[in-house]
Amino acid sequence: MTRKTDLRVIKTREGIRRAFLELIREKGYDAITIQDIAERSMTNRNTFYLHYTDKKDLLETVTDEVLDALTGKLTVVIAQKSDQFLMSQAIIRIVFEHVLEHSVFCKAMLGKHEVPRFHDKMKQIIHHIFHQVLNQNHSQLQDSKGIPNDFLENCLSSLYIGTIVWWVEHDFHYSAEQMTAIMSEVITKGPIQAAGFIRSERV
Structure with missing residues (x-):
């Protein structure tokens, strides 16, 4: 169960980071919002805040x-x-x-x-x-x-x-x-x- 949870956490973080980098290339860091990252990574704002401030x-x-x-x-x-x-x-x-x-x-x-x-x-x-x-x-x-x-x-x-x-x-x-x-x-x-x-x- 712990392994499945860990893998899910890793996958979620990878998705958030990948979305983040894609958005920087498209519109620049300053223009990105947390909502943009959540939508692109197919998560939600609450999930984002579980991993990053x-x-x-x-x-x-x-x-x-x-x-x-x-x-x-x-x-x-x-x-x-x-x-x-x-x-x-x-x-x-x-x-x-x-x-x-x-x-x-x-x-x-x-x-x-x-x-x-x-x-x-x-x-x-x-x-x-x-x-x-x-x-x-x-x-x-x-x-x-x-x-x-x-x-x-x-x-x-x-x-x-x-x-x-x-x-x-x-x-x-x-x-x-x-x-x-x-x-x-x-x-x-x-x-x-x-x-x-x-x-x-x-x-």
Whole structure:
């Protein structure tokens, strides 16, 4: 009996969340009402309030689950990888794979009717990850020509968010593997050299 109840609760929550994300894509977060969510999920207002306090609570719950999972994955990589290059590659790959895994969610959060708060939260996570990476490898970065770490952290996190938004807008036309290769090329060479304006010094 308990298992049936649990499965019913899980199914109800999934229906509410799916309806919520669909509505964000259609009309934007601010325009959504609890009644809209209840009707789309084929439940009722009372059922909604059994699971969530309000739509802000629903947004924060769904967002925290997705971003906490991403943070956990990236934290493991930082702890396990000692080689800076391999660590950077792993971070790039995991971010794209995670976004693709939660593509429906990311389309709602970063699509036409994007939710700015999510945009900011995700940027903060990526910014914090690069802060850890750069500080962890501080001794190897003494010859960075005087470029402040916080400037690099901001540039890299902004580049990531902009790229992810572009990927979402293009309906994930490229695979996570392709995006990892593209991002790696741009980060390693820089936009100018990656675009072919400056030739590589390699012989």
